[in-house]
Amino acid sequence: MAARRKATGRPRRRRKQDDQATRVGPSAAPANGSALSDREIVRGARELVAEVGVDGLTMRRLSTKLGVALGATYHHVPTKRDLLLLVAHDLYGEVVVPKKGTWDQRIKKLMVDVADMVSRYPGLAAFMSANADDSMPVELRRAVTEILANAGFGRRDINAVRAALFFYLTGMSSGSVTPASTRALTSVDIHRLFEDGLDILLAGARVRLEASQRGKRSR
Amino acid sequence: MAARRKATGRPRRRRKQDDQATRVGPSAAPANGSALSDREIVRGARELVAEVGVDGLTMRRLSTKLGVALGATYHHVPTKRDLLLLVAHDLYGEVVVPKKGTWDQRIKKLMVDVADMVSRYPGLAAFMSANADDSMPVELRRAVTEILANAGFGRRDINAVRAALFFYLTGMSSGSVTPASTRALTSVDIHRLFEDGLDILLAGARVRLEASQRGKRSR
DNA sequence: ACCTGAACACCGTTCAAGT
DNA sequence: ACCTGAACACCGTTCAAGT
Numbered sequence: 063m064a065a066r067r068k069a070t071g072r073p074r075r076r077r078k079q080d081d082q083a084t085r086v087g088p089s090a091a092p093a094n095g096s097a098l099s100d101r102e103i104v105r106g107a108r109e110l111v112a113e114v115g116v117d118g119l120t121m122r123r124l125s126t127k128l129g130v131a132l133g134a135t136y137h138h139v140p141t142k143r144d145l146l147l148l149v150a151h152d153l154y155g156e157v158v159v160p161k162k163g164t165w166d167q168r169i170k171k172l173m174v175d176v177a178d179m180v181s182r183y184p185g186l187a188a189f190m191s192a193n194a195d196d197s198m199p200v201e202l203r204r205a206v207t208e209i210l211a212n213a214g215f216g217r218r219d220i221n222a223v224r225a226a227l228f229f230y231l232t233g234m235s236s237g238s239v240t241p242a243s244t245r246a247l248t249s250v251d252i253h254r255l256f257e258d259g260l261d262i263l264l265a266g267a268r269v270r271l272e273a274s275q276r277g278k279r280s281r
Numbered sequence: 282m283a284a285r286r287k288a289t290g291r292p293r294r295r296r297k298q299d300d301q302a303t304r305v306g307p308s309a310a311p312a313n314g315s316a317l318s319d320r321e322i323v324r325g326a327r328e329l330v331a332e333v334g335v336d337g338l339t340m341r342r343l344s345t346k347l348g349v350a351l352g353a354t355y356h357h358v359p360t361k362r363d364l365l366l367l368v369a370h371d372l373y374g375e376v377v378v379p380k381k382g383t384w385d386q387r388i389k390k391l392m393v394d395v396a397d398m399v400s401r402y403p404g405l406a407a408f409m410s411a412n413a414d415d416s417m418p419v420e421l422r423r424a425v426t427e428i429l430a431n432a433g434f435g436r437r438d439i440n441a442v443r444a445a446l447f448f449y450l451t452g453m454s455s456g457s458v459t460p461a462s463t464r465a466l467t468s469v470d471i472h473r474l475f476e477d478g479l480d481i482l483l484a485g486a487r488v489r490l491e492a493s494q495r496g497k498r499s500r
Numbered sequence: 501a502c503c504t505g506a507a508c509a510c511c512g513t514t515c516a517a518g519t
Numbered sequence: 520a521c522c523t524g525a526a527c528a529c530c531g532t533t534c535a536a537g538t
Binding site: 185188191192194221222223225226228229230231232233234236237255258259261262263264265266267268269270 | 404407410411413440441442444445447448449450451452453455456474477478480481482483484485486487488489
Binding site for chain 2: 529530531532533534
């Protein structure tokens with residue numbers, strides 16, 4: 063039977079009266095007198111997704127976690143979809159772009175890091191691939207583009223390789239949302255498979271690069 | 282305002298009393314006296330997914346379309362997830378494996394065909410990548426494996442290439458579930474991008490194949 | 501056995517009413 | 520302006536009751 067908690071004793075709104083107003087970063091604190099900040103909501107949502115997945119994240123559940131009524135959350139965020147977009151963006155903001163190594167080593171490390179990160183937020187990869195237009199994060203996009211451009215890829219090849227990498231990434235990390243499927247592949251298997259496929263993809267990109275350089279030389 | 286149809290005049294169950302009992306294929310007809318066959322349900326669900334997508338497919342909506350009560354559908358199919366699995370399997374049963382051309386031409390044609398097919402069922406690719414353990418159809422898996430084996434790929438490379446292709450396929454076709462995103466990429470762009478990425482992936486696979494053959498020769 | 505239709509326990513979203 | 524809490528229009532799933 064599922065744990066059923068009564069509303070009794072549930073902590074109500076903490077007014078964070080003991081929060082020093084010293085650290086007021088760029089929109090870090092509410093800035094106005096409002097008790098609930100957008101940042102607070104996104105952080106709460108992100109934690110919730112990590113714990114219970116995208117499907118488990120409920121506007122009601124989030125509101126309870128934040129200690130406010132349902133309407134309060136909706137006052138700050140128009141829709142669950144927008145909220146998840148904010149979460150995804152928040153996440154990708156933390157991606158570190160590798161600076162050392164050859165172009166393919168850098169791409170590989172970047173992709174593996176992103177895959178590891180995203181895999182800790184069940185259902186988010188699936189959501190993102192379904193909303194690719196808006197949530198393919200600019201930071202990641204720019205990072206990949208830069209690495210490929212520096213390696214000597216032409217504009218068209220950059221687009222193709224970048225798209226292939228992104229599709230591969232989301233296709234891979236969309237899997238195993240259901241915790242029920244324990245029997246299939248271990249996470250070690252998946253990780254190995256992911257790297258193997260990445261190597262194949264990058265080998266293909268290398269062929270493309272060499273072909274275009276050969277073409278340039280003989281032109 | 283959304284169209285709101287009253288229950289008035291909605292066609293109730295057709296008992297198909299005018300159905301000749303002549304054509305009784307392998308479980309084609311109910312066989313027993315039951316009015317609702319599993320096949321009928323899957324076909325109805327498939328049509329519904331084509332029309333309104335996976336999210337638009339509702340157990341209630343499907344029941345209405347079939348002319349039965351909600352409980353009747355649930356009597357045949359335990360869960361919406363299982364229903365979608367059946368739909369996916371039904372779909373993949375129609376995949377034609379290309380017989381002509383080099384191994385990479387055959388793989389490419391197969392993948393493009395599957396992508397085209399799946400793209401006509403919005404949300405199904407996303408569902409499948411989230412349920413990959415159960416819905417990666419055996420037919421497709423076997424087809425890819427056979428083509429690669431005939432081309433001379435080793436067992437491990439077959440696994441890697443097959444997985445890469447499948448992840449790429451689902452990652453790609455999970456996109457654009459929301460009809461709202463009209464502004465981004467046209468379907469022509471997507472198609473071109475898909476083929477481009479496929480070429481890169483297959484070029485990488487070719488490198489792998491040549492490397493293993495070189496290794497074999499010098500051994 | 502097969503089916504009906506109501507009920508249960510949820511959702512996302514809206515909104516009048518309060519402060 | 521910001522928040523509350525009830526309400527609306529749905530879901531998937533279950534189940535006593537009918538035939």
